[in-house]
Amino acid sequence: MTEIVILAMIAAFLGLRLYSVLGRRSEHEEEIVPRGYERTDPPQERAGTEQPRIAPAIVGLRPTDNNASANERGVRAIATADPQFDLLAFVEGAKGAYRMVLEAFWEADRETLRELCDDDVYASFMAALDAREASGETLDNRLIRIEDANIHSAELDGRLARIAVLFVADIASVTRDKDGALLAGSLDDAIESRDVWTFSRNVDAAEPNWVLDETDEG
Template sequence: MIVEIVILAMVAAFLGLRLYSVLGRRAEHEEEPIPHRFEREHGADDEAQPAPQPRTQMPMRIGDVPAGVEQGVRAIAAADPGFDLIAFVEGAKGAYAMVLEAFWEGDKDTLRELCDDDVYASFAGAIDAREAAGETLENRLIRIEDAIVKSADLEGRTARVTVLFVSDIASVTRDKDGNLVAGSLDDAIESRDAWTFMRNVDAAGPDWKLDETDEG
């Protein structure tokens, strides 16, 4: 029992530190591709079936966002000198992938670490309904085409940044017997999701949370 508690504590700490490292802190390393749990291991067939490559984009600077957004970004940066817009956007893409995969896999522990109470309750309710129906998902995040900062503001000491994710997702739903209910892994569909992340700028810990989700 003690060993299990220690392991769970280590997993929780790892998830918290991972989210902290990808959101809102200055990058210490060169940009790396977003990891996906569904990617195949590198092998002999990789040359025949190369993985899709993300679209090349110019780095985002504060001056690249609309004036209303720029004001909010500057306010957050003034309150939290460690905040960096480029690092935040790259980290937000990583968090987007982590949350989607956790939801598709029914991983409530990961969702609890990354989401606030309201968003977690929504995801958990959908997972419970899916499990009650005996359905499973085999969704895949093929690529994130774009990540656009739509709004940023500082209310008191709470920072909120909304990012519009434009992505290609292949979706498959199966029933309890493994039969296809809907979707196809061969046809990716464009998805537009506006997600808002929040953080208390005075907090020292890894407390960026997914605060709101909406369609883009």
């Protein structure tokens, strides 16, 4: 949690919500943050022909991914419990969620953080924001790029799906005092950040909301 407190970025996805980017199929899965997520029935069902519901194929985890065999079992269990789950869409959406949460934290957008995080993570963010505001410090940072995002762990605990993603990102960070004077950092020098963020969702929930329920350093 300590590393993300000092990092910042400006992203174009602030107005979106976490449920709009995690774990659901879209018409444009190649986009990092898909624009539309309304569910549409497959052609066979629209034609009135009932088809058995089949869990989507799982995107194979890379051998370099952390504990790949165990993670694949966890992902398959989640997909079996929730046939609408799609790993590729989840990973791509997790990148957008990473951007959104950082944006909200760095811009002190408490309302958005409340929607995207569970109680414990939200409380941690609020404590950090209160301390920052009490000191009069501000952040002027940039997320240069997300170099990589891969599955760090995946499990289905009862009906609760939990997937941790390791993000490797280049971030340029600047901290200023209450008068705007530079305290630390430079926008010209990006630093590699490695963060493991865990997202969770009850697979029986009516709404497809995933929330950020844990953050750690990679």
